[in-house]
Amino acid sequence: MRLLLLSFFITVFFVSAQAQQTPLRVMMIFAHPDEGEVYTGGTAALYTQMGHQVKFMSLTNGDKGHWVEKPEVLAKRRYQEAMNSKKILNLADYEVLNYHDQGLKNTPESRGKVIKSIEAFKPDVVFTFYPAQGGHTDNMTAGYIVRDAAKDLKMEKMPVFLYIRDFHTHNFSYIPDFAFSIDKVWETKLAACGAHKTQVEEAIPHGMGILDEVRKDPAKQKQLIYNNTYAYSKVFPSYVYALEKWSGKKAVPEVKYAEGFEIAEFGRQVTEVELVKLVPMLNASLAVPVTKD
Template sequence: MNMIRKKAQTRRDFLTNAVGGAALIGLQGVGVTNHTSPWRPDDSQADKKLKIVITGGHPGDPEYGCGGTAALYADAGHEVVFLYLNRGEGGIDGKSGKEAATIRTAEALNACKMLKARAIFASQIDGQSVVDASHYDEFYRILESEQPDIIFNQWPIDNHRDHRAISTLVYDAWLRLGKSSSSKHPDLYYYEVSDGEDTFMFSPAYYVDITSVESRKRAACYAHASQSPDMFYSLQEQVSKFRGTERGCKHAEAFIRHVISHSDLLPPSR
């Protein structure tokens, strides 16, 4: 039993013992985890193949923030999808938007191949994010068609507007998935990208030991060769080492879980 599973069990036991099952059902609407959701794998569904969608404001964000966790899911036979807000049009000095998008799309596809993930590119332009009704609808349509079990999203308190944009677009779609009779309500986690000026005020409670796959995460991040990986990966590596120190391992990725989510679909953390 991993630490995360034990925490969920303890909370459920506490609530059941303290307030009783009827009261627990009554509290679900205010944020207590729903343990009776029909799609949650129980013991008889332990081998269920999960779909994980990891969203990012640019090519590279899912890899830097969740690359290790993504590799662990894929290695366990689950389906991993990286949903990028744009193709990185604004990210290469001296290149046109179209040229940069071509280069960075190829880099992202290469990174996805290393992590056994599938790439989806939404319709936006790097640095020109739009959050409006039609773009909320676009993200709902994408996620509704993918039917993920788990979504990893960028944390909304971030210095980059594209990160903030995808965070709110995904959160809105997640809320709508929860209300739709034709969709399941995925678990929702937030991840961090830290180059010293992106994610802020991030206090995670859930950790995944990525030590065994850190070299693949590194390679996937370095696949984004146009994005100064020597500098940025060394900064992200400081984060994974710091989270590893907190977790008691060499490298970890750490997450904030939305309270209306389960906690037992994360990769086991040794």
């Protein structure tokens, strides 16, 4: 009898331990190659360092993100850049759909591709753009596609959807539900963003009128990549409350780089205790449990 009980408890222990060690599956869905890196690169790096599986999905091929390169050539270059970034971030997958840049539409076809990808990857968490009027058109369309696709998902367990604010909607009235430091993986995010050379070494400096200048000076090129990445990674005033909530007030002054997100109104809804299991970068001891009356 004692042997049977011992065997039972050992089995329960190992099953429980295995359940706790099961890697999370995380998707980031955005409009253009490089946006996963710019907006969620630190988050992705933290997940993969913890042993979790992360997939990026770009809904366009980015073939208009250049002032002179032919679209078909640019699309191939940007795909290769995405693959280089995939290695840097240690992603499980980086899917790039072949829709044209600046022409993304919320159609049954585009929603179907997103549904197929989500159902195949079976993510626990999906990050995507907050859809609103006034943001970048492709980015907002990506958010609407994911939101509208979610209701048609056929999955045993619905993912939790989290909103990313793009550079336009970030200026709207906004306080993220949570934010955390990405200081530990800053160099990894910087390298992943730097992998998109058509953007940070060509299109962006050209748009700023400093292309020749940065081409002649590697230090200025490096600084431009830093500045462009930092613009999406700094501790925004809107992040402070969420950082204090999930890191403690004493820790916030030490944070140099951060990323913050909102829980979407669709998909699976979670308590704070459940959230920290899906976003393990958060301090679990600060989660407020739901109490029954």
